[in-house]
Each structure stands twice: as C-alpha cells, then as structure tokens.
Amino acid sequence: xxxxxxxxxxxxxxxxxxxxxxxxxxxxxxxxxxxxxxxxxxxxxxxxxxxxxxxxxxxxxxxxxxxxxxxxxxxxxxxxxxxxxxxxxxxxxxxxxxxxxxxxxxxxxxxxxxxxxxxxxxxxxxxxxxxxxxxxxxxxxxxxxxxxxxxxxxxxxxxxxxxxxxxxxxxxxxxxxxxxxxxxxxxxxxxxxxxxxxxxxxxxxxxxxxxxxxxxxxxxxxxxxxxxxxxxxxxxxxxxxxxxxxxxxxxxxxxxx
Amino acid sequence: xxxxxxxxxxxxxxxxxxxxxxxxxxxxxxxxxxxxxxxxxxxxxxxxxxxxxxxxxxxxxxxxxxxxxxxxxxxxxxxxxxxxxxxxxxxxxxxxxxxxxxxxxxxxxxxxxxxxxxxxxxxxxxxxxxxxxxxxxxxxxxxxxxxxxxxxxxxxxxxxxxxxxxxxxxxxxxxxxxxxxxxxxxxxxxxxxxxxxxxxxxxxxxxxxxxxxxxxxxxxxxxxxxxxxxxxxxxxxxxxxxxxxxxxxxxxxxxxxxxxxxxxxxxxxxxxxxxxxxxxxxxxxxxxxxxxxxxx
Numbered sequence: 261x262x263x264x265x266x267x268x269x270x271x272x273x274x275x276x277x278x279x280x281x282x283x284x285x286x287x288x289x290x291x292x293x294x295x296x297x298x299x300x301x302x303x304x305x306x307x308x309x310x311x312x313x314x315x316x317x318x319x320x321x322x323x324x325x326x327x328x329x330x331x332x333x334x335x336x337x338x339x340x341x342x343x344x345x346x347x348x349x350x351x352x353x354x355x356x357x358x359x360x361x362x363x364x365x366x367x368x369x370x371x372x373x374x375x376x377x378x379x380x381x382x383x384x385x386x387x388x389x390x391x392x393x394x395x396x397x398x399x400x401x402x403x404x405x406x407x408x409x410x411x412x413x414x415x416x417x418x419x420x421x422x423x424x425x426x427x428x429x430x431x432x433x434x435x436x437x438x439x440x441x442x443x444x445x446x447x448x449x450x451x452x453x454x455x456x457x458x459x460x461x462x463x464x465x466x467x468x469x470x471x472x473x474x475x476x477x478x479x480x481x482x483x484x485x486x487x488x489x490x491x492x493x494x495x496x497x498x499x500x501x502x503x504x505x506x507x508x509x510x511x512x513x514x515x516x517x
Numbered sequence: 518x519x520x521x522x523x524x525x526x527x528x529x530x531x532x533x534x535x536x537x538x539x540x541x542x543x544x545x546x547x548x549x550x551x552x553x554x555x556x557x558x559x560x561x562x563x564x565x566x567x568x569x570x571x572x573x574x575x576x577x578x579x580x581x582x583x584x585x586x587x588x589x590x591x592x593x594x595x596x597x598x599x600x601x602x603x604x605x606x607x608x609x610x611x612x613x614x615x616x617x618x619x620x621x622x623x624x625x626x627x628x629x630x631x632x633x634x635x636x637x638x639x640x641x642x643x644x645x646x647x648x649x650x651x652x653x654x655x656x657x658x659x660x661x662x663x664x665x666x667x668x669x670x671x672x673x674x675x676x677x678x679x680x681x682x683x684x685x686x687x688x689x690x691x692x693x694x695x696x697x698x699x700x701x702x703x704x705x706x707x708x709x710x711x712x713x714x715x716x717x718x719x720x721x722x723x724x725x726x727x728x729x730x731x732x733x734x735x736x737x738x739x740x741x742x743x744x745x746x747x748x749x750x751x752x753x754x755x756x757x758x759x760x761x762x763x764x765x766x767x768x769x770x771x772x773x774x775x776x777x778x779x780x781x782x783x784x785x786x787x788x789x790x791x792x793x794x795x796x797x798x799x800x801x802x803x804x805x806x807x808x809x810x811x812x813x
Binding site (some may be wrong): 277278280281286287288289290291330351355356358359361362364365366367368369408511512514515 | 565568569570572587588589592593594595596597598599602603604605606607608609612617619620621639641665675
C-alpha cells in the first residue's frame with residue numbers, strides 16, 4: 261500500500277511571497293507599465309503646449325491675452341492618461357494571467373498581487389501628475405497660461421487634494437480595467453459583449469428611472485452640492501465594486517490558448 | 518513509494534464531449550512518466566486538470582495529498598510548461614527568466630544560464646519575434662531550471678531541431694539524476710523519449726488504455742518475421758496484436774512471448790525482434806479504435 265504524503269523536496273511557499281511575486285511580475289517589464297504611459301503623458305503635454313503657443317502667437321495685436329488663456333482652463337487632455345491606464349490594466353491581466361498560472365500561482369494570489377501592483381501604479385502616477393501640476397502652477401502654465409494638470413476646478417485646490425483626486429481617478433480606471441479584463445479572460449469576446457450590453461441597460465434604466473420619477477432636479481442639486489472633489493471621491497465606490505467583482509470573476513477563469 | 522498524484526474517476530466534459538473520461542491513475546514520486554496519445558486524445562486536458570488550470574466535471578484529484586484547486590501550497594510545487602503556453606506579448610525572454618525565480622523556490626540560476634547558452638535563446642528579442650523552436654526552448658529552460666517537485670512538459674519540443682531535442686533529453690536526465698523529482702512528459706515522439714520514460718500512461722479518446730511500466734510494456738510484445746507458412750504455424754494459438762504480409766513474408770506482433778517462446782520461434786527459422794514503444798502504442802490506439810467501431 262502506498263501512502264500519500266507531501267513529497268520530499270516539496271516546500272511550503274509563503275502566501276504573501278506568492279502575492280508579491282505576482283506584483284513584481286507585473287512590473288518586470290518597466291517599459292509597458294511606467295515608461296510608455298509616461299512618454300504618452302509627455303507627448304500629450306508637448307502637443308498641448310504647441311497648441312497654446314500657436315494660439316497665443318496667432319492672436320491679433322491688441323487682443324486680451326488673459327481672455328485667450330481663459331480658454332486653456334478647460335483642456336481635458338490629461339484624461340487620455342486615465343483612459344490609457346484602463347488599457348494598461350486590461351492588457352496586463354489578459355497577458356499575464358495564463359502565464360502566471362503556468363508558474364503555479366493560484367487565481368486568488370494572482371488577483372491580489374495584480375491589485376497591489378495597480379495600486380502602486382496609481383500612486384506612482386498620481387505623484388507624477390501632482391508634481392507636474394505644481395510645476396504647471398509655478399511656471400504660469402508652462403509659460404502659456406495652460407492648465408493641463410490643474411483644470412479650472414482644481415486651480416485653487418491644494419496639491420494634497422489634487423493628489424487624492426488623481427489617485428481616485430487612477431484607481432477607478434485601473435480597477436474598471438481589471439474587471440473588464442477578468443470578464444474577457446473568463447468568457448472571451450462573448451463576455452465583453454454581454455458586459456457592455458448589461459452596462460448599457462443599467463445606464464438606460466437609470467436614466468429612465470430618473471426621468472420618469474422626475475428626479476433630475478434632485479440629481480442636479482446633488483451634483484452641485486457634491487462638487488468636483490466629492491464626485492471624484494465617489495468614484496472609489498464603483499472602483500471597489502469593480503475590484504471585488506473582478507476577483508470573483510477571475511476565481512473561476514481558465515486560461516485559453 | 519510515495520504517491521504524488523492520484524486521480525479517481527476524473528472526467529472533464531465540454532458540453533457533451535468528454536475530453537477526459539473516467540480516468541483513474543497514480544503518479545509515484547521521483548519518476549519520469551510519459552503521457553502518450555494522439556492529438557486531441559486528452560493529454561493537455563489531464564495536465565491542465567492536475568495543475569488546476571481547468572476544473573474537473575467530476576472525479577477527484579489529489580496532488581501531494583490535497584486538492585490542487587486554488588491551493589497555493591500544492592501549486593507552488595508545480596511547474597507546467599504547456600505546448601500552447603502564451604507569454605505576455607510585450608515580454609522578452611529575459612523578462613521570463615527574471616521573474617521565474619520569484620515563483621520557483623528551487624530555481625537554479627546557473628543551470629538556467631547554461632541552458633540559455635545551450636539552446637541559444639536570444640534574451641532580448643520580443644517573444645512575438647521568436648521562432649517556434651526558440652519559444653519552446655524558453656519553456657524547456659523554465660521547466661528544467663525550476664526544479665519543481667512536480668514538473669509537467671506538454672509536448673515541449675515543438676519546433677526544436679533534433680540537436681536541441683537531444684539536448685533537452687540529455688539535460689533532463691542529467692539533472693534528474695542529481696535532483697530527483699516527478700516529471701510528466703506528454704509527447705508523440707515516443708521512440709525519442711522511450712529511454713527516458715520509466716512509466717507510460719496512454720490516453721485515447723479521453724480514456725486511459727495503458728498504464729504500465731515501460732520495461733514491462735517493451736517486453737510485452739515481440740515481432741516475429743519469416744516465411745508465411747512458418748509464421749502462421751508458429752502464431753497459431755498465440756495472441757497476435759498485428760499482422761502484416763508482403764509477398765511471402767509475414768510480420769506478426771505477438772503479445773507476451775516469453776524467452777522459451779522466442780527460442781521456439783528462432784528454432785522454427787523465424788526472426789524475432791522487440792517491439793518499440795511507439796509501434797506498440799500505435800497498434801494499441803488503432804486497436805481501441807477498431808473495437809470502438811465494432812461496438813457501434
């Protein structure tokens with residue numbers, strides 16, 4: 261009669277080591293995670309600066325420069341970097357999930373390690389954006405009165421508040437990205453189609469409820485009182501829901517070849 | 518002997534199709550197993566089930582005495598190199614070899630470096646630009662250098678040339694001698710690895726049809742060749758697995774021919790030769806198919 265026992269040479273891996281190994285794995289290619297998004301951010305900034313200078317240079321003499329610069333307050337250029345982070349999250353999970361499973365990682369440890377790497381990524385880029393926003397204010401908008409990192413509702417905010425708002429935005433986009441990626445990894449294209457169909461239904465349903473119940477005034481009041489800072493903070497709720505949903509979706513996912 | 522893997526009634530269904538059908542087997546510690554079978558027979562599915570990459574429809578799996586599903590303790594001792602293994606497409610081989618040691622506690626960096634040189638893997642080329650053989654080499658190196666107590670190689674040689682395949686077999690045997698571990702190798706280049714394998718499990722149509730020591734398997738059949746009348750006279754009353762006739766010359770594969778039987782054959786003026794593992798398995802899988810045909 262043979263016995264079943266832990267094999268010689270077998271080791272008991274420490275759980276936190278496996279989680280951290282996944283976190284390190286997500287960052288092993290610095291280029292994808294840090295350099296490329298940073299370069300994209302730099303390119304957007306340069307492009308915006310070019311536009312500001314062209315606009316300023318093309319002003320007819322005697323125009324109020326301050327008036328033109330007022331228009332620069334509303335750039336949504338920095339938004340690209342948030343969307344790009346959603347793409348980074350989707351790519352990171354769809355690429356490394358089947359790979360990490362071959363390395364003997366549980367789905368749980370994979371997700372926890374990945375979530376930790378996304379949080380680190382969010383903090384790193386929030387620091388970068390905060391530093392750039394401080395430079396932007398100190399240089400009078402890159403010498404052109406531009407506001408890429410300090411849009412109009414953030415001009416008077418403290419750098420600490422700006423950091424927190426950036427962090428909320430990054431966490432939102434990264435974890436929505438990881439939820440989408442988990443759906444893709446588990447159910448492929450059909451899952452993604454169903455996901456967006458359900459999302460569209462929820463949005464339309466929400467609008468219907470607000471419209472039919474005549475709640476638009478209430479919504480408007482809530483938006484006005486919550487303000488941009490409050491609204492950004494509210495993003496943490498869907499971010500947390502996405503993070504938890506992504507975990508449970510990935511728990512039963514199998515790598516497809 | 519210590520059992521490392523025990524599967525009982527293991528079944529994996531995709532809709533109505535059973536990729537693995539009621540498979541029961543054991544894998545003993547520190548031996549090299551061959552998981553053999555035709556394409557689509559269920560080899561990869563069995564490996565994916567044992568490594569908890571896919572979930573079983575029914576039956577039980579014990580790896581190191583526990584269920585492997587979401588079990589960090591079990592999976593931390595496993596390395597699974599899939600034939601269809603996908604690598605992050607933005608990776609280069611150096612990223613793979615940089616991260617592997619974080620996951621495999623027994624990882625041997627010197628060994629990995631030597632293997633990279635042996636297989637001439639370009640460390641800085643994008644994974645997407647690697648040839649099929651180079652990609653296989655990356656997997657082979659991870660599988661060998663990880664020294665995981667339970668290592669799975671699923672057709673690890675695709676695209677590797679004969680020299681590289683021999684390098685793989687040689688390194689596996691050398692390292693296995695120094696660092697015994699349990700290796701499960703799926704392949705259909707059976708003759709190439711037959712010296713490596715200590716035990717053979719053959720799967721066909723999701724079912725296990727052979728589960729035997731390779732030594733016993735090799736001795737289990739003999740080819741008897743000679744003139745038609747002599748062969749027919751000799752094999753009468755014996756268990757003939759396969760028969761082939763070219764002109765007046767007949768070749769018959771006879772199962773379980775002992776030494777006395779072989780002497781008798783030689784005395785009858787017949788030539789005897791052992792059956793290669795590959796021939797035996799080809800015959801067995803064909804046989805199970807024709808039986809299947811008769812049933813329906």
